[in-house]
Amino acid sequence: MRGPFTLAACLTFAVATTSGAFAQDAGAGQGRAAGAGGQGRAAGAGGQGRAGGQGRGQGRGAAAPSAPTPRWPDGKPILGSVPGQSVGGWGAGVTTLPQGQLDKIPFQPWARAAYDIRQIDQFEPHTRCKASGVSRQFSTPYGTEFVEVPDLKRMYIMDNGGPNSYRIIYLDGRSFPQNIPLTNYGYSIGHWEGDTLVIETRGLNEKFWLDTRGTPHTSQLKFTERLTRTDMNTMRYQATIDDPGAYTAPWTTADFNLRWRPGDELFEYICQQYNEGPTLMLGSQEEIDNTRFFVP
Amino acid sequence: MKSRSLSFVIAVVIAAGIATIAAQEGHPLEGTWYGDYSTGNQKTDLTVVMKWDGKSVSGLINPGPNSKPLTSAVLDIIPGKPAPQGQQSTTGVPPTFKVRFDVDGMTFEGTLRNPVGGNRQLVGTWKRAAQSGAFQIRRL
Numbered sequence: 001m002r003g004p005f006t007l008a009a010c011l012t013f014a015v016a017t018t019s020g021a022f023a024q025d026a027g028a029g030q031g032r033a034a035g036a037g038g039q040g041r042a043a044g045a046g047g048q049g050r051a052g053g054q055g056r057g058q059g060r061g062a063a064a065p066s067a068p069t070p071r072w073p074d075g076k077p078i079l080g081s082v083p084g085q086s087v088g089g090w091g092a093g094v095t096t097l098p099q100g101q102l103d104k105i106p107f108q109p110w111a112r113a114a115y116d117i118r119q120i121d122q123f124e125p126h127t128r129c130k131a132s133g134v135s136r137q138f139s140t141p142y143g144t145e146f147v148e149v150p151d152l153k154r155m156y157i158m159d160n161g162g163p164n165s166y167r168i169i170y171l172d173g174r175s176f177p178q179n180i181p182l183t184n185y186g187y188s189i190g191h192w193e194g195d196t197l198v199i200e201t202r203g204l205n206e207k208f209w210l211d212t213r214g215t216p217h218t219s220q221l222k223f224t225e226r227l228t229r230t231d232m233n234t235m236r237y238q239a240t241i242d243d244p245g246a247y248t249a250p251w252t253t254a255d256f257n258l259r260w261r262p263g264d265e266l267f268e269y270i271c272q273q274y275n276e277g278p279t280l281m282l283g284s285q286e287e288i289d290n291t292r293f294f295v296p
Numbered sequence: 297m298k299s300r301s302l303s304f305v306i307a308v309v310i311a312a313g314i315a316t317i318a319a320q321e322g323h324p325l326e327g328t329w330y331g332d333y334s335t336g337n338q339k340t341d342l343t344v345v346m347k348w349d350g351k352s353v354s355g356l357i358n359p360g361p362n363s364k365p366l367t368s369a370v371l372d373i374i375p376g377k378p379a380p381q382g383q384q385s386t387t388g389v390p391p392t393f394k395v396r397f398d399v400d401g402m403t404f405e406g407t408l409r410n411p412v413g414g415n416r417q418l419v420g421t422w423k424r425a426a427q428s429g430a431f432q433i434r435r436l
Contacts, residue, residue, distance in 0.1 A: 108350075110323060113373045113391040114412050120379065120388045121412075125321065206322030218322040220350060244350040245323065 067232035069195070072150065077195050077229045079155070080146030089145040089160075089264035090235055094138040094256045096213035097239065101254065111216045111246040118214025125208045129271035131163040131184035132208035134201050134223045135239050138258060139212050145266055155190065164269045169199055176202055182219050184208055199225040210241070218245030233260040323348035324393055324411045325371055331433030333404075333422050344397075344433055357399050369397040395420075404431055 070078040081087045098105045098115075107115065118124070126132040126140075137144055140161035147156040153172035159165065167185040180187045180203030187203040201223045210217055217223075221243040228236040235258040242250040329344040346355035346369060353369035372394040379388035393408035395418055406420020419432045 109373050110371055110393075113375070113393065114321075114324065116376055116378065116388075117390045117412050120376075120385050120390050122385055206326075209321060216321065218326075218348070218350070245348060 066234065069229045069231055076192060077197075078148065079197060079227060079229055079235070080148050086263055087145075087265050088260055088262040089143045089266070090138070090258040091143045091261050091264075092139050092141050093235070093258035094135045094211060094237055094239075097135060097211045097215045097241070097253045098213075099254055101251075105251055106248040108246055108248060114216045115214050118209070118216075122214070124212060124214060126162050126212075129163050130208055131165045133167060133183075133185040133204055134225065135210050135237075135253075136208060136212075137167065138237060138256070142267075142269065143261060143264055144258075145264070158266055160266050161269050161271075163271055169197075182206075186223070193226075196226050196228045199227070201225070215241075216246050217241070217243050220245035234258070235260070321412065323353075324408055324416065325353050325369065325395065328436045329418065329433040330436055331417075331431065333431035334429045335427060336429070342431060342433055346397075353397075355397075364400040367398045369395070371395055401425075406431065 070082045072078055124132075126136060137157055137159045140159055142160035144160070145158045147158065149155065153170070155169040155171060157167045157169065159167075165185070167188055169188045169190040171190050173191070174189060176187060176189065182203055182205035184205060184207055186201040186205075188199050188201040190197050190199040192198070202221075204217065204219060204221050204223065206217065206219055209215060210223075221241065224240040224242070226236075226238045226240075230236055237256040237258055238253055240250055240252045241247065325346045326348045327346065329346070331342055332339040333342050334340070342357060343359060344355060344357050344366075345359055346353050346366070353366075353371065355366045355369060356363045357366070358364065374392040374394065376391040377389040379385045391411075393411040394405070395408060396403065396405045398404075402422050402424040404420060404422045406418045409417040409419060415434065417432060417434045420430070422429055422431050
């Protein structure tokens, strides 16, 4: 009895953390379940693939007319919730970084082979509760919340789902310290270029994937993100991957769009690390293949 | 009997802990590997440390006063085949990772098992002049 139960629990968990975002296309609208007050479709229609029954989903529903980009008194765009208005968050929007240009990505041979294997064995570290930094923060179906603290000159990007953690973006003009300890979220410094927040992250370890499809990296990675809130409901996202350990040249992703979900708040999400499932997580997201031994 | 069971449980927990803590998703050879190579019925411990700098793999065996540097280390990839359109991803054929490294007059050649998994193993054969045998090392 225990085996099937563990498998079922495992699959449910993996699906909850990856589905929807896995299949979602760039620019697709995000939707919440009916009654949640969000944009997009009602429950049962907006969810993609295996998200059904989770209460939230991704959708392609027509976006409501959007207000202009909100701004701070100094004119800089507000990337998170607007003070005095209800809290909100950003839905998942980044799916596979090589989208639309896979054959042009300057993979090193080992990195392309690793990517190919991950198309076969699709359960990524995030499904096993591993914190997954930079672009992967914007792939969980439960979305992210940006918390800006102008007085402290920093911003927090909090991701719900998975390990339920956060990344700090320093906006005080500091430089990167030497010998940054390698971590899942790395060390992020941001600066403004017009209305675009440019975030550079270094010090990333190799314990996570950059996206749900397994784009590989090494600890030599310098990851640059460009975030532009083009209106109240839309955040344009683009990333440049500079990693001589895995690629022969830097490359830049297509544009992705995150969609604003008014009323969306962080909620308690418990990721069951150290369950027995990890050793079974191989195969496609339609089934778990336990015929091969695997440790994540 | 009880103490044997307890020892087994402890060993399993430690092994799982090491594998989980050390799991990484970067270059397949990067890291510390431990196992043995055999000559007939005799097995000799083997520790290999490999590092990827973005262009080549370097490393050594048996870190400590008796360490020996790898004189070459090569990863050769045989492409796989993706799953046909509309079929389960697991029907695809994964790429094969072949590895060869030379150290202290010995040549090791093997194939990676679970090459992007935390418990990857390198299994194959070694030779030095007229001597030869099998080896297996597991990435810690």
